[in-house]
Amino acid sequence: MRTLIVTAFVSLDGVMEAPGGEPEYRNSGWTFKDVEFDPAAYAVKGAEQETAGSLLLGRTSYEAFAPVWPTMDDFARYNELPRHVVSTTLQQDDERWPATILRSVDEVAKLKEGDGGPILVHGSATLGASLADAGLVDRYTLLVFPLLLGAGKRLFSGADKDATKLKLVEHEVYSNDVQKQIFDVVR
Secondary structure (H helix, E strand, C coil), X not given: CCCEEEEEEEECCCECCCCCCXXXXXXXXXXXXXXXXXXXXXXXXXXXXXXXXXXXXXXXXXXXXCCCHXXXXXXXXXXXXXXXXXXXXXXXXXXXXXXXXXXCHHHHHHHHHCXXXXXXXXXXXXXXXXXXXXXXXXXXXXXXXXXXXXXXXXXXXXXXXXXXXXXEEEEEECCCCCEEEEEEECC
């Protein structure tokens, strides 16, 4: 069984929308404009690339990343990995960054049953929440920023469900007060 890891930049109040600058959100770009840059805080992203077996994205994140990531040296390894996008509306993948289209969390569950390294879910707030609600997430790798953003898409859904117990397996605080928090889901 493959490990499914949700990795995200989040504010202290759980908002993960538009950390890099997508224009539709009023606090867009909050990871760069509101917090001093410390390269040590982002080292976890390099480590994720090296251990990942594939990428899994929601449609919105895929459409944002597909035209950009193939040309970014920082994400070179991601360009080599198999990619999957979960969408009920996407008709075809982006030829600049090919991906296999999955239509449901049930198809993600089947992907997890296969062979290979960890499946990394980047961004993809709606998908991440759906995967958590379906009990498919095994680990959360979070960079928690010292901000309260209020409104915005959140990492976790508001679904009324049983508690999910987590175990903190790694943490670090950086000079800019960003915290790395890695939690395993306890089953």
